[in-house]
Amino acid sequence: MQTDPLRRAIAPTLGSVSLFLLLLGGSLLYSANGEASSNSLVTQMLINAVVVLGLQIYIGNTGVLSFGHIGFGAIAGYTFAICAISPERKLRQIPNAPFGLAEIDLTPLQSGMVALTLTIIVAFVIGLALSRSGARSGAVAAVVITLALLFVVHEVARNWIDLTRGGKTGLSFSPLGNATLQGKLPIYLILAGAIALARLFKETRAGRLAQAAREDDLAARVMGIDPAVQQMIALLLSVAVVSAGSALRVFELGSINPRLFFFDYTLLTLTMLIVGGRNSVAGTLVGVVIITAGSELTRNLSGMDVSGMNWLLRDGLTDIFLGGAMLGFMILRPAGLLGNWELDHWLYQRLRRAESPPAPTPIPATASRSVLQAAKVTVHFGGYQALDNAGLEATAGEVVGLIGPNGAGKTTLLNVITGLVKSDSGRVELNGAVLTGLSPYGIARSGLARTFQNFRLFSALSVRENIGVVHLMATRFRQNRTLPPVDTLVAQAGLWEHRDRRASELDYGSARRLELARAAAAGPDFLLLDEPTSGMSDHESINMIDRVRSMAELIGAGVVVIDHDLNFITGICDRVYVLDQGRIIAVGTPAEISVNPAVQAAYLGTAG
Amino acid sequence: MIELIQQIIDGLGRGGIYALLALGIAVIFGVMHLINFAHGELITVSAYTSYWLFASGFNWWFIAPTVIVVAVLTAVIIEFVAFRWVRGAPDFTMLMTSFGVHFLVQALFVMYVSANFRQFPRPGWIFDTWRIGDLSLEVFDLAVIAATLVTLLGTYWLLQRTMFGVSLRAAAEDFDTARLMGIRSNRVIRGAFVLSGVLAGVAAIFWLMRSGQAGPTAGLNPMLKGVLAALIGGLGSLSGAVLGGITLGLVEVLLISRLPGGTAGLTDGIVFLLIALLFVFRPQGLITVRRVERV
Known part of the structure; x- marks a missing residue:
């Protein structure tokens, strides 16, 4: 596939450098008065920024909510302290x-x-557990597993007195627990590295696939993406950054105790992450600055004595601020201040050359003889028989329709074929290979791609990226196919004008066409379309006929389409299957079907 | 043998409270797919209510019903202030919202009361034991078991025999369809919060009789236990939540009595670890609720 180094590497790197310089410049400016308090505030902020960037890499890209990252921080912090404290001091403490x-x-x-090494090993084990539990965006199991880590590490730190000196005193580098970090260079270096790593990870293959799964786990799987590996990579990178930040934090404070890496710090860092925008590295840093400033302000205010304001200006105001910020943002602006915006997006818009839509270059037709067969498929939902010995057959270059009244089992048949619903009996074969029993992503990689009745786009990603991530999958797993470039697919779907808009901003018709183009990007042998014209005007659905046909030709795929719109079905299909109450009651050309008495009975309810 | 029976009764006593908490969490999950990490705040508010009422000279007979009323009011207020605005939002948003409420309520108590825990007298009879042969039974455990049974039977009647209960179960089964069928989501959701408040109130009475203290983080432990129990039971399932609570109580008691000396402090950690493992091997919880994602 075509790569765009300006977009994927150069601009992000420049953006990261700019972000680092902005943050550093602002910090130095703020602490230029030389006061120890502002100096230490800035240092803490920069260290917190590293930890929060670590959270961003995992939570931002995968959407899996982890409460355990501060638990990884505790492991790293204690390991660092136990290794780095001098033996004579250790003899006194532990x-x-x-x-x-x-x-x-x-x-x-x-x-x-x-x-770092130890924490990453632990992270690997936790990552396996997360993957086993089916971690996906907003998954509860992930919250519990990561909370378990936080609690277990905390309890071990409190109870394994021989190793950690328990919860009362903790371990310290010097008798007074003074800061021991000489010079700020390590902080600057690690911060710069963390910014670049977080930003560039978003553009890597792993990052992009993880983001697609974050937006819609099911759609990603049906497009051939199995996010487990990507989520693991994100976890390990993220834990590495959190460990570095945590070691810095311990070093800077000169001491560690169990409370340092527990709920309070989890709340602080998570609030920082979500306020600015967890999907964005720039947003993450904005959140860190805002929350640091807000906490400092409320801390100062809480000590003040202003008449009439004493109900507000008192101890605990900072916690109110943090809890309120978390709650307020979740209710009013859940994507954070910046959403998906990155500094380099702005940079890229200025730097790139003018783009023109690619000419639709037809792919040399491969003499494909693909055959899709579903035979004798039976499905029960409880006592309800959704499909009864249903099946269909389609060959390459053909458009096969599947029609029937509501509840006839059309979508269920499509779900069985794409592996979303397990059938009680029956089998699905593609070019002679059995698909029954494969995972949805395995089936997609074998050569089936589908669209959904109600959209399942990757809504926070751009039009181009929606197609791009699936294309990324196809370039690896569908190598036998000649895939049209991403931009050709964008243009072919009539979305060139909208190519950089987010999928969630598209109008209804455009979103339908994006679903079609995204499925085509998977390089399938067959496109399975679930009501591609539902909700469209007559005019739009007539246009959709050409759109589907030309898209299928472009990628050399056969089509199976479910629809209610009879004009659309008769206009596009070579053959039509009619499904009623889970059974195929007729098959033939559209003309034959329209005069079939059994079909008329099913549709009009006349006894026949 | 005698020892085991005693432990089981002890476990049922603990588990009963957990079951009530878990049921409240499962009910909310059923109607809005929200895991209410702010459920513990109902206990916190109840704890402070008990403390203040004691300080004003009231006794448990007055405090117990008041606690239930206060828990219900708190649940309704939290729904009104926070949760109604995130209905239908992505899971991530709802999870963070409930954590936000949890932290905010905690912070309010730190700010306006104190970060320190305050003690209030526990009723004298909770330490009484009845001896039946070699068996010595804590009256408190028996009281909890009895109260749990009564509350669960009441809830069962409510869910099976009233219009509200049918709507609530329908919503828990399939939220979108229930709404299409004309169930008024507003009323069902508010009703679910009232019910979860009642359940939390009953749980709070016994939790507080045993702990005898109020503090900003008083709700953390009951919340975690409730959430864990609900997760063991498979979240969406109401009977699963009850079973999960009882299971959790029994496991805890058995762990405490069998862990070698010095490691008893790790009980909660081990329980957490076991549940994490449960998720690794059975992501759907002990009881499987069939949840088909519509495509």
Whole structure:
């Protein structure tokens, strides 16, 4: 596929550098007065920024809500402290440390590396558990598994006195627990790295596939995307960044205790993440700055004495601010201030050359002899028989219609074919290979792509990216097909004008056409379309006939289409199957079907 | 043997409270697919109510019914202020909203009362035991079991025999269709919050009799137990929630009595770990609710 280094690498890198410089410049400006308090505030903010960027990499890209990342932070923080504190100090604090840890003497850099390694190993195990539990956007199981990590780490830190010195005192680098981090260079370096990593990850294959699954897990699977590997990559990267940030935090504070990495810090970092916009790296940093400023302001205000305002200006105001910010944003602006906006998007718009729509270059027709067969499919939902020995057959270059009254089982048959519903009996074959029993993404990779009755677009992604991520999958798993470039598909669907708009902003007809183009991008042998004209005007649905035909020709695929619109069906289909009460009652050309008495009976209810 | 019977009764006592909490969470999940992490705040508010009423010289006989009323009011207010605005929002938004409420209520108590815990007297009879042969039974456990049974029977009657109950079960079964069939989502959702308030109120009475303290984080532990129990039961399932609560209570009691000395502090951690493992091997919980995503 065509790559666009300006969009995927150069602009994001420039954007990351700009973000880093902006953040650093602002921080230095703020602490230029040389006061120790503003200095330490800025340092804390930059360290928090690293941790929150770590959260962004996982939560932002996958949409899986993790409460456990601060638990990873605790593991990293303790490992760092135990390795980095000098043996003589350790003898005083944790003389009975197991595994001879009391004698270990490592430099901060080495300790950081040990912390990183250990935490990533733990993250890998948690990642396997998350994947087993079916983690997807907003999944409850993920919340529980990650909360479990946070709690278990916390309890271990409190109870394994020999190792951690328990909850009362914690471990410290110096008698006073003074800051031990000399110079800010490590913070700057790690922050710059974290920004670039978070931003560039969004443009990688793993990042883009994870985002598609975040937007609609089911649609992603049906398009051939299995996000498990991508989610694991996101988790490991994210935990690496959180570990680095946590080690910095411990080093900067000069001490660690269990409370340092528990609920309060989870609340603080999560609020920072969602306020600016969790999907955006720029947004994440904006959130960090706003919440830091707001917390500092409320902390100062809470100590003030203004007559008439004492009901408000008191201890705890900062927590009200944090809880209120979290709640307020979720209710009023759940995507955060910036949503999906990135600084480099703006940069890219200015830097790129003018684009012109690609000419529709027809792909040399491959003499494809694909055959799709579904035979004797029977499905029960409880006592209700949705399909009874139903089936259909379609060959390449053919448009096959599937019609029938509401509840006849049309969508269920499509669901069985694409692996979303398990049939009680019957089999589905594509070019002789059995699809029955394969996962939805396996079936998509074998060569079936579908659209949905009610849209399931990747709504926060652009039109081009909706097609692009599926294309990305197809370039790997559908190598035997000649795939048209992404932009050709965009143009072919009549969406060139809208190519950089978000899918959620499209009008009804455009969204339908995007679904069609996205399915075509999967390079299927057969396109399965579930009511592609529902909700369209007569004029639009007539246009859709040409659109579907030319799209199928472009990718050399056969078509199976469900629809209610008889004009559309007779206009587009070569053959039509009629389904009634789960059974195929007729098959033939549209002309034959329209005079079939059984079909008329099913539709009009006349006894026959 | 005797020891085991005692432990089972002890576990049922604990589990009964968990079951009530879990049922309240499952009811809300059923009508709006929201996992209410703010459910514990009903206990927090109840705890402070009890504390203040004690300070004003009232006794448990007055406090108990008041606690239920207060829990219901709190549930309705939280729904009105926060949850009604995120109906139908993506799961991520709803999860974060309920955490937001949880943190905000906690912060309000820190700000306007105190971050410290306050004690109030526990009723004297909760330490009484009855001896039947070798068996010594805590009166408190028996009281909890009895109250749980009565509340669950009442809830069962409500769900099976009233129009509201039928609507609520229908909504829990299939929210979109229920709405199409003319069930008024507003009324059902508000009713679900009232019901969850009643259940939390009954649970709060016994939780507070045992703990005897009020603090901003008083609701955290009951919330976690309730959510975990509901998850064990498979969330959408109401009977699953009750079963999940009882299971959790029994597992805890058995763990505490069998863990070697010095590691008892890890009970909650181990329970958490077990539930995480449950999710790894049975993502749908103990009881499977068939939930077909419509495409």
